[in-house]
Amino acid sequence: MGKKQSSAFEKNITAIKTMIEHDGFVPGDRIPSERELAERLSISRPAVREALRTLAYLGIVETRHGGGSYLLNRDDHAYIEIIAHFLVTGESKFEDLAGTLRLIEHAALCKLEDRESLRDHLETDALFREVLIQSTGNDLYERIWRQVNAFYLSFGQGDLYTRAERESFLNDRSR
Amino acid sequence: MGKKQSSAFEKNITAIKTMIEHDGFVPGDRIPSERELAERLSISRPAVREALRTLAYLGIVETRHGGGSYLLNRDDHAYIEIIAHFLVTGESKFEDLAGTLRLIEHAALCKLEDRESLRDHLETDALFREVLIQSTGNDLYERIWRQVNAFYLSFGQGDLYTRAERESFLNDRSR
DNA sequence: AAGGCGTAATTGGTCTGACCAATGCCGCCG
DNA sequence: CGGCGGCATTGGTCAGACCAATTACGCCTT
Structure with missing residues (x-):
């Protein structure tokens, strides 16, 4: 460096x-x-x-x-405004938000060897995804996810996946 | 907000x-x-x-x-702020940069149906990855990648993948 | 003795002005 | 016509001053 x-x-x-x-x-x-x-x-x-x-x-x-x-400890929400800027200016579509989260989490899922460790958190969407991201062990990746997710949550759209979807993640190796 | x-x-x-x-x-x-x-x-x-x-x-x-x-470059600098922030705090390691790129691109690869379309760009690492990301059709996701990648490139670390790795991406469905 | 209150010290916010250092421009001289 | 040198421009740094907001502390009241 x-x-x-x-x-x-x-x-x-x-x-x-x-x-x-x-x-x-x-x-x-x-x-x-x-x-x-x-x-x-x-x-x-x-x-x-x-x-x-x-x-x-x-x-x-x-x-x-x-x-x-x-x-400060930077769990600051300041960056949410930055993402909001993209949406407000119409440079990105709102659908991209959920899509981006799915992509980020998809990569984490692919990398995860022991998917059974997720079984304990099947019930709650938020916790399930949180644990999933943490499994990458990549701090930067986790922080990016956290910012996008915080913004997604601010729209109150509810869960990103259904319970059935989360369960399928544990088995479907093609995902 | x-x-x-x-x-x-x-x-x-x-x-x-x-x-x-x-x-x-x-x-x-x-x-x-x-x-x-x-x-x-x-x-x-x-x-x-x-x-x-x-x-x-x-x-x-x-x-x-x-x-x-x-x-300087006109690309939205917003995410540079985020990344710079993480690196400045010292809580993210530089190695996370390359790791994050691999994760982001991995998800794009998993989502891509027609991988043969990448074959035309096997030669140059930069273009290969660019095309790969664009295939997601997710503007927000692409912007995030672009910023992380720009930051990575600023350190002059060279290619992210070898030619052999890129080639393997076209065939290995498990990735 | 305890608590409230006002003043003084501390600290960030802003500005003026100055001088140094690096760069670039332009004219002069060969 | 071209190279070179000096001067104007511009960023880099600093000192000092004053204002504004907060905080600390001691005094006075109760």
């Missing part, structure tokens, strides 16, 4: 990230003030702010005017 | 984005200088920079020291 070629700006982001990690902050914690970060990292406050603003936009930290900056 | 409550910083990002769009800039174009943006938007240069740095980090624009800022 080379990229030795990182600008000072990117270095600052990394520096703040590693400092947060090194000092053992957990989601919800208040991180040092902009002025303190600037001093400890030996950079100016504007430089800290440019990095911090980016981290805030990405949903990694939250800043409160006068109250400091806080580390 | 309310969010009337956007900070000045987010407004600035939106303002710059809409100005770029309004003025009809296309990828590769040089956008106005930071000082000019500040004047036209009636905000300070630091405010412009905070927004611009974020846009640069997200891969929407590129800045060259002394050379101005340039608009």
